Amino acid sequence: xxxxxxxxxxxxxxxxxxxxxxxxxxxxxxxxxxxxxxxxxxxxxxxxxxxxxxxxxxxxxxxxxxxxxxxxxxxxxxxxxxxxxxxxxxxxxxxxxxxxxxxxxxxxxxxxxxxxxxxxxxxxxxxxxxxxxxxxxxxxxxxxxxxxxxxxxxxxxxxxxxxxxxxxxxxxxxxxxxxxxxxxxxxxxxxxxxxxxxxxxxxxxxxxxxxxxxxxxxxxxxxxxxxxxxxxxxxxxxxxxxxxxxxxxxxxxxxxxxxxxxxxxxxxxxxxxxxxxxxxxxxxxxxxxxxxxxxxxxxxxxxxxxxxxxxxxxxxxxxxxxxxxxxxxx
Amino acid sequence: xxxxxxxxxxxxxxxxxxxxxxxxxxxxxxxxxxxxxxxxxxxxxxxxxxxxxxxxxxxxxxxxxxxxxxxxxxxxxxxxxxxxxxxxxxxxxxxxxxxxxxxxxxxxxxxxxxxxxxxxxxxxxxxxxxxxxxxxxxxxxxxxxxxxxxxxxxxxxxxxxxxxxxxxxxxxxxxxxxxxxxxxxxxxxxxxxxxxxxxxxxxxxxxxxxxxxxxxxxxxxxxxxxxxxxxxxxxxxxxxxxxxxxxxxxxxxxxxxxxxxxxxxxxxxxxxxxxxxxxx
Numbered sequence: 094x095x096x097x098x099x100x101x102x103x104x105x106x107x108x109x110x111x112x113x114x115x116x117x118x119x120x121x122x123x124x125x126x127x128x129x130x131x132x133x134x135x136x137x138x139x140x141x142x143x144x145x146x147x148x149x150x151x152x153x154x155x156x157x158x159x160x161x162x163x164x165x166x167x168x169x170x171x172x173x174x175x176x177x178x179x180x181x182x183x184x185x186x187x188x189x190x191x192x193x194x195x196x197x198x199x200x201x202x203x204x205x206x207x208x209x210x211x212x213x214x215x216x217x218x219x220x221x222x223x224x225x226x227x228x229x230x231x232x233x234x235x236x237x238x239x240x241x242x243x244x245x246x247x248x249x250x251x252x253x254x255x256x257x258x259x260x261x262x263x264x265x266x267x268x269x270x271x272x273x274x275x276x277x278x279x280x281x282x283x284x285x286x287x288x289x290x291x292x293x294x295x296x297x298x299x300x301x302x303x304x305x306x307x308x309x310x311x312x313x314x315x316x317x318x319x320x321x322x323x324x325x326x327x328x329x330x331x332x333x334x335x336x337x338x339x340x341x342x343x344x345x346x347x348x349x350x351x352x353x354x355x356x357x358x359x360x361x362x363x364x365x366x367x368x369x370x371x372x373x374x375x376x377x378x379x380x381x382x383x384x385x386x387x388x389x390x391x392x393x394x395x396x397x398x399x400x401x402x403x404x405x406x407x408x409x410x411x412x413x414x415x416x417x418x419x420x421x422x423x
Numbered sequence: 424x425x426x427x428x429x430x431x432x433x434x435x436x437x438x439x440x441x442x443x444x445x446x447x448x449x450x451x452x453x454x455x456x457x458x459x460x461x462x463x464x465x466x467x468x469x470x471x472x473x474x475x476x477x478x479x480x481x482x483x484x485x486x487x488x489x490x491x492x493x494x495x496x497x498x499x500x501x502x503x504x505x506x507x508x509x510x511x512x513x514x515x516x517x518x519x520x521x522x523x524x525x526x527x528x529x530x531x532x533x534x535x536x537x538x539x540x541x542x543x544x545x546x547x548x549x550x551x552x553x554x555x556x557x558x559x560x561x562x563x564x565x566x567x568x569x570x571x572x573x574x575x576x577x578x579x580x581x582x583x584x585x586x587x588x589x590x591x592x593x594x595x596x597x598x599x600x601x602x603x604x605x606x607x608x609x610x611x612x613x614x615x616x617x618x619x620x621x622x623x624x625x626x627x628x629x630x631x632x633x634x635x636x637x638x639x640x641x642x643x644x645x646x647x648x649x650x651x652x653x654x655x656x657x658x659x660x661x662x663x664x665x666x667x668x669x670x671x672x673x674x675x676x677x678x679x680x681x682x683x684x685x686x687x688x689x690x691x692x693x694x695x696x697x698x699x700x701x702x703x
Contacts, residue, residue: 302510303547307609310507311560311616312537321563326550 153392170357177389181357185367190342193281201289209297228287236351244271267362275363277353285338296330346371370397458483458650464518473499488665495671505539540618544625546605548597560616583611603634623653
């Protein structure tokens with residue numbers, strides 16, 4: 094009851110003065126300062142993204158005017174006659190990233206489960222250190238190793254094997270160069286798998302021991318506990334690791350351009366050479382002499398941004414619809 | 424004094440059949456046989472010994488309370504009974520523990536845990552719906568008949584005295600329940616696979632008195648269908664709910680007897696000191 098008169102008195106004051114006083118009091122206690130500073134940091138992220146999109150938009154005015162929406166589904170990239178279309182690059186980016194994730198997600202999550210749940214802690218920590226080292230290797234080095242080691246293996250072993258066993262699919266037909274979409278996908282797999290392993294392992298380790306004990310006490314085996322309790326509990330974190338991997342795969346430039354073949358064609362076969370958005374920007378911006386050429390490359394950057402957003406959105410939607418039915422989350 | 428005398432005769436009387444509660448077919452045939460026979464049990468964690476030569480017999484369809492100060496080994500003892508101690512990789516057990524006629528230390532561990540369920544100190548529902556939480560144990564144990572799954576879940580929730588409170592939102596998250604409801608959900612989950620024994624490790628330590636009372640009332644009814652062993656810090660609780668009490672101190676079982684005897688005429692000085700609050 095003692096606090097009531099004070100409350101009444103405060104309400105009777107002009108509201109602006111009260112707010113200022115509260116703000117000053119907050120400043121003194123540090124809460125308002127922390128609030129302001131963190132708000133500024135958060136706002137700066139938004140600002141940088143907005144600025145990025147704005148600049149990409151502003152600097153691609155020429156091709157947007159010249160080609161219109163056609164830019165997105167034109168299959169020609171002809172600097173000589175200044176006729177530009179994004180489709181081969183969108184195709185190369187989406188295909189290599191999808192194949193890479195298709196390989197990297199089971200591999201990475203499986204390895205994370207082993208490291209978090211089954212391996213002795215000392216081995217787990219040692220291997221995790223190596224995996225994080227792998228994530229830190231510059232992409233140009235991975236690209237060099239890709240050209241000199243991976244591509245010959247792909248040409249002489251992987252592609253003939255795929256052709257022999259799955260050759261009835263259009264994906265695995267045609268001449269085998271080694272360099273091409275498949276090699277790029279494999280290089281991307283190697284580059285994103287450490288992210289998935291490292292983050293998923295941390296998330297799995299953070300699952301409360303009570304959850305494991307609850308399942309074990311119900312007569313679940315070790316594997317049933319891991320697969321039906323620990324992994325579902327950690328799934329949000331595992332998904333974020335996959336999104337991070339996806340972002341890296343879509344934007345990866347150097348290693349991809351060294352093994353993808355740099356040929357702006359759309360070919361159903363993974364053995365064929367292709368081109369990705371990031372690779373073509375890196376390769377051609379120095380020689381883009383005409384304004385239309387240069388601005389077309391910048392519009393490709395805008396397209397990559399949009400593709401990233403769409404794929405991320407689709408992936409999130411997929412996860413939302415498949416998991417909401419099965420489980421209720423807090 | 425009359426109640427004490429009646430308690431003394433409990434074991435000699437054959438169990439009265441209670442028709443209102445479904446009986447598990449796995450139930451012990453002879454009600455006079457102890458459920459657990461523990462002899463010379465030693466438990467080690469690495470180099471430290473947590474339990475020293477513990478021998479005791481846990482009677483069937485009774486509530487047995489284990490009391491003692493923190494770190495006395497009562498939880499270690501409880502966890503040996505369904506081999507949850509094995510989650511600690513450095514643990515080691517010597518001695519013999521018989522469940523009926525079977526040595527639990529050599530039997531299949533998942534089989535053992537299906538027969539000996541456990542409820543933990545901190546309620547630990549899965550991040551799933553109420554229904555899925557109870558159904559989990561059934562699914563793990565190969566329950567695929569869809570139509571009867573719902574019946575089995577309902578039966579378990581009824582036994583855990585939770586059905587009336589949750590029947591209209593079975594598919595809501597278990598985390599939406601209150602602490603006491605969550606703990607009863609964990610009991611329902613353990614009961615769903617019809618265990619012979621239910622182990623409870625301080626199940627009420629995080630609950631308010633009303634939720635605690637509900638769980639104690641529930642335990643009274645559950646002893647008709649299974650044997651209950653409860654670890655508790657709360658001596659009033661042990662006195663209220665249990666028929667038998669074991670007092671642990673420094674890894675040793677000091678005294679095991681009818682609860683009335685332990686609390687009224689303990690044989691050992693340590694027990695008397697503990698229950699009268701002179702230490703611990």
